[in-house]
Structure formats: structure tokens, C-alpha cells
Amino acid sequence: MHRLLLLLIVVLTVMGNAAAQQRMSLNDCISYGLANNPQVKVAQLQVSDADWQIKENTATGLPQVTAGLGYTGFIQRGGLPSGALSFGGGGGPVPPFVYEQFTNEQVQALGAFLGAAFQSDPDSKLFFNPVHSATASLSANQLIFSNSYLLARKAAKFYRAYANEQLAVTKRTLRNQIIEAYLPALLISDNLATLDRNISNLSRLLGETKEINKAGFLEQLDVDRIELAYSTLRSERENLARQQETVVNALKFTLGMGVADSLILSDNTEQLLTQYADADLTTALNYMNRPEYSTLLKGRELSLIQVQLNEKTWMPTVVGFLQWQGGYQGGFGASDGESFNDWYFIPSTVGGISISSTLYDSGVSKAKRQRALLALQSLDEQKKLLENAFELELSAARKQYMNALDRTRNQQKNVDLAKRIYTTTETKYKAGVGSSFELIQAEQSLYGAEQALMNARFDLLSARIAIRKAMGVE
Numbered sequence: 032m033h034r035l036l037l038l039l040i041v042v043l044t045v046m047g048n049a050a051a052q053q054r055m056s057l058n059d060c061i062s063y064g065l066a067n068n069p070q071v072k073v074a075q076l077q078v079s080d081a082d083w084q085i086k087e088n089t090a091t092g093l094p095q096v097t098a099g100l101g102y103t104g105f106i107q108r109g110g111l112p113s114g115a116l117s118f119g120g121g122g123g124p125v126p127p128f129v130y131e132q133f134t135n136e137q138v139q140a141l142g143a144f145l146g147a148a149f150q151s152d153p154d155s156k157l158f159f160n161p162v163h164s165a166t167a168s169l170s171a172n173q174l175i176f177s178n179s180y181l182l183a184r185k186a187a188k189f190y191r192a193y194a195n196e197q198l199a200v201t202k203r204t205l206r207n208q209i210i211e212a213y214l215p216a217l218l219i220s221d222n223l224a225t226l227d228r229n230i231s232n233l234s235r236l237l238g239e240t241k242e243i244n245k246a247g248f249l250e251q252l253d254v255d256r257i258e259l260a261y262s263t264l265r266s267e268r269e270n271l272a273r274q275q276e277t278v279v280n281a282l283k284f285t286l287g288m289g290v291a292d293s294l295i296l297s298d299n300t301e302q303l304l305t306q307y308a309d310a311d312l313t314t315a316l317n318y319m320n321r322p323e324y325s326t327l328l329k330g331r332e333l334s335l336i337q338v339q340l341n342e343k344t345w346m347p348t349v350v351g352f353l354q355w356q357g358g359y360q361g362g363f364g365a366s367d368g369e370s371f372n373d374w375y376f377i378p379s380t381v382g383g384i385s386i387s388s389t390l391y392d393s394g395v396s397k398a399k400r401q402r403a404l405l406a407l408q409s410l411d412e413q414k415k416l417l418e419n420a421f422e423l424e425l426s427a428a429r430k431q432y433m434n435a436l437d438r439t440r441n442q443q444k445n446v447d448l449a450k451r452i453y454t455t456t457e458t459k460y461k462a463g464v465g466s467s468f469e470l471i472q473a474e475q476s477l478y479g480a481e482q483a484l485m486n487a488r489f490d491l492l493s494a495r496i497a498i499r500k501a502m503g504v505e
Contacts, residue, residue, distance in 0.1 A: 067287035170354035193329040199322035253467035320503025341400035425501035432494035
């Protein structure tokens with residue numbers, strides 16, 4: 032029972048370790064990076080922000096409804112003494128300004144009213160505002176016409192397309208960064224495989240040499256030479272393994288993967304050379320295949336809208352409005368200490384249209400328009416510069432490919448020759464007519480030729496990918 036439980040624990044542990052070790056090809060890494068890299072997520076958020084900006088700009092031209100509540104209470108109110116107002120029929124003198132506003136009959140009637148109102152309390156005051164005032168309002172505004180609004184909606188749509196192009200640029204840039212980080216790690220893996228093969232050959236040869244030395248047919252010097260070469264290769268492998276860990280960690284960072292996560296490369300150079308077998312050496316470059324170019328064109332369209340915005344500043348802005356307000360007022364008593372005895376509801380409704388237009392702005396719009404035109408000219412120059420850079424990049428990639436192709440062919444011949452030399456030297460050594468020094472030199476020459484071939488094939492693969500990158504082909 033205990034043995035069965037122990038076996039189950041071991042199996043689960045092995046399965047867990049296998050699941051934690053992710054074997055990923057280059058395509059797997061690209062898919063993982065596009066889904067997890069923070070740069071892509073930020074660019075996607077900017078696209079969503081552009082969508083909401085379109086909705087925001089559209090909503091500004093739709094009806095805007097607002098409501099409000101208010102209350103005002105006078106703690107101390109100003110008023111006029113009754114004696115100052117009891118004129119005419121009330122017996123007091125009539126202020127001169129009254130005759131400027133009213134007829135003689137109206138003055139007499141007003142005086143009689145005031146006299147009767149304050150006859151009971153000569154020290155009372157007359158107040159013209161209430162103690163309490165409560166208001167409620169509801170208003171609606173509708174933009175009828177605005178050239179700025181129309182251009183803003185157009186610009187928002189262009190900005191959405193611009194943000195989408197920026198997302199494509201971010202994805203393309205990240206894709207290239209992943210390839211650039213994956214290939215060096217792959218090269219080190221291939222180098223390690225070559226080292227392991229040579230170490231295995233030397234280990235076998237060292238064992239055989241020791242046995243022959245024990246039999247008295249070889250000197251200890253031969254054993255020491257092979258053992259030194261064997262130790263040197265093992266030391267080189269350890270250094271290369273540490274370099275691989277650093278390079279793979281850089282790849283993890285590019286993917287948006289944790290450094291502590293396990294990552295094993297499943298591709299090799301031969302597989303990727305088959306995957307990227309074609310190299311277009313004749314097709315003319317289509318600039319629109321490069322998202323950087325499309326992004327610049329979208330930016331130019333935005334700058335053109337900025338020019339249009341400052342061309343017709345005289346165009347009017349028309350806004351319609353409707354407002355209702357209802358107020359409750361109370362406390363119109365003639366005594367300062369009197370609170371609200373009666374409440375009065377006083378509603379009002381108003382509607383209309385407002386039209387505004389800029390007649391003269393002292394040259395502000397002209398200056399803005401000129402600045403927008405300068406920005407447009409700057410983008411045109413950047414467009415020419417970008418086109419030249421694309422052509423230069425493609426030309427350099429194609430020349431790099433031709434050089435790598437010639438070097439690969441030559442290095443393949445060198446490897447074949449080094450293998451024949453090593454096989455012949457090994458045969459002579461085992462037959463006792465060759466020295467260990469010659470054998471070690473032949474082994475080192477073979478290893479150097481294989482490394483040179485790997486570097487040439489790596490350059491060939493990089494050149495093929497560089498051509499696809501310059502052409503805008505994934």
C-alpha cells in the first residue's frame with residue numbers, strides 16, 4: 032500500500048513538472064506574446080478609448096437635459112419704514128420720482144393703499160422680497176448646427192482608425208521583437224546540441240584511449256591531450272548553457288511571461304528554414320503593407336481636419352433651448368419677524384434659439400491654420416523619409432540574404448571536408464599510424480566548421496525573415 036502511494040506521488044510530481052515546462056515553437060511564442068504582452072494590451076485599451084471618444088463626440092450633439100433645485104432663506108431682510116411710503120392718501124409727502132413713474136390718480140390710489148396698510152402699526156416696514164424661496168428647474172438644449180461639431184465627429188472616426196493602425200504597428204513590432212529574441216536562443220540551442228555531440232564523441236574516444244593506454248600501445252600524453260580537449264568542451268558547454276538561460280529570460284520578458292516560468296524551445300534552425308523557405312528578391316515594395324505607413328497616412332488625415340477646422344471659423348453655431356422653472360415663495364409679511372404665512376407658486380417657461388458666429392478673432396484662427404499646414408507639410412516630408420527607409424531596408428535584407436546564401440553553401444562544403452578529414456584521422460589514430468594531436472586538431476576543425484555552418488544558416492534564416500519584414504509579410 033505504501034509503495035503504491037509513493038509511486039502515485041512520484042507520477043503526479045513528474046506530470047506536474049512536465050506541465051510546468053512549456054515547449055513552444057516560434058509561432059507559439061508569437062501567439063502567446065500577442066495575447067499577453069502589456070504593450071499590446073495598452074494599444075487595445077487605446078482602441079477602446081477611441082470607440083468611447085466617438086460616442087462622447089456624438090453625444091455632445093444630442094439633447095442635453097439638466098434639472099436643478101434651490102432654496103433661499105433671508106435671515107435679515109431690508110425694508111422701508113411705513114412713514115416713508117405713506118404718502119398721498121396716507122398723508123405723507125410724495126417723493127418726486129413717483130410722479131415721474133405714475134399718474135396723479137395712481138399716486139393717490141397707492142397712497143391710500145399704503146396708508147391703510149400701515150395705519151395699525153406706524154413703525155412697521157414694507158419688504159419686497161420673501162423670507163423663503165424654493166425653486167425647481169428643468170432645461171433642455173439641442174445643438175442644431177456647428178461646423179466644429181461635424182469636424183470633431185469626423186476626426187473621432189479618423190482617430191479610431193489611427194488607433195487601430197497603432198495597434199497593428201504594436202503587434203508587428205512585438206512580432207519582430209519575439210523573432211529577434213527567439214532566434215539567438217535557438218542558435219544557442221543548436222550550438223549546445225553540436226557541443227553535446229562532440230563531447231559524446233570525445234568521451235567515447237577518451238575511454239577507448241585509456242583502454243589502449245592500459246594495454247601499453249599509447250602514451251599517457253595521448254590520454255592527457257584528449258582529456259584536456261574533453262574538459263575544454265565541457266567548460267565551454269557550461270558557459271553556453273548560462274548564456275542560454277539569459278537569452279531565454281529575455282525572450283520570456285518579450286512574451287510577457289514570468290522569468291520563473293519554464294520555457295523550452297521546440298523549433299530548430301532546420302525547421303524554421305523550411306517554414307521560411309521563400310525569399311522574394313524581385314517584387315516591388317507595396318508601402319501599404321507596412322502598418323507604420325498606414326499610421327502616418329491616418330495622422331495626415333487628422334492634420335488635414337485640423338486645417339479645415341480653422342478655415343471656416345465664421346460659420347455659426349446654432350443651439351435651441353427650452354427651460355421651465357417653478358418657484359414657491361412665502362413670507363411677504365410687513366414685519367421682519369414674520370415668517371411664511373402664505374406660499375405662492377410662480378412658474379415660468381422660456382424657449383428660444385441662440386446663434387453665435389466669430390466675426391473677428393485678431394488672427395487666432397489664421398495662426399492655427401498655418402500651424403496645421405506646417406504640421407501637414409512635416410508629415411509629407413516624413414512620408415518621403417519613411418518610403419526611402421523602407422526601400423533601404425528591403426535592399427539591405429536582400430543583399431544580406433545573398434551573402435548568407437553563399438556563405439552557407441561554402442560552409443556546408445567545409446563541414447563535409449572537415450568530416451572526411453576527421454574520419455580519416457580517427458581511422459589512422461586507431462590503427463596506430465596517427466597521433467592524438469592530429470586527431471584533436473581534426474576534431475577542433477570539425478567543430479569550428481560546424482559552428483560556422485550554424486552561424487551561416489542562422490544568418491540565412493534571419494535574412495529571409497528580414498525580407499518578409501521589409502515587405503510587410505507575416
